[in-house]
Amino acid sequence: MWEELHDLEVLEGDPVQKWSEIILHASPTLAKKELDRILELLATYEVAFEESGADMRKFIHTHQEQITAQKRNIAIESSANILSENE
DSSP states (O other): OOHHTTTTTOOOOOOHHHHHHHHSSSSSHHHHHHHHHHHHHHHHHHHHHHHHHHHHHHHHTTTHHHHHHHHHHHHHHHHHHHHHHOO
């Protein structure tokens, strides 16, 4: 996804860095709402992963490329959530 959107001016640069800027400059209400959504999702994934009995360190090591790509996708989605609420 990131590769397809890379040339859009609004997304120039690293999506994770852009997301950080958006979070820091968003209204406190919007930033809190988005961070709460992300924390809920993170907690859900962590509980599900722990319940599966898989080894987190091994998984991270063997899936680093996919994790990095997904991190970018999440940053783009989260940025879009904040910016669409701000209009």
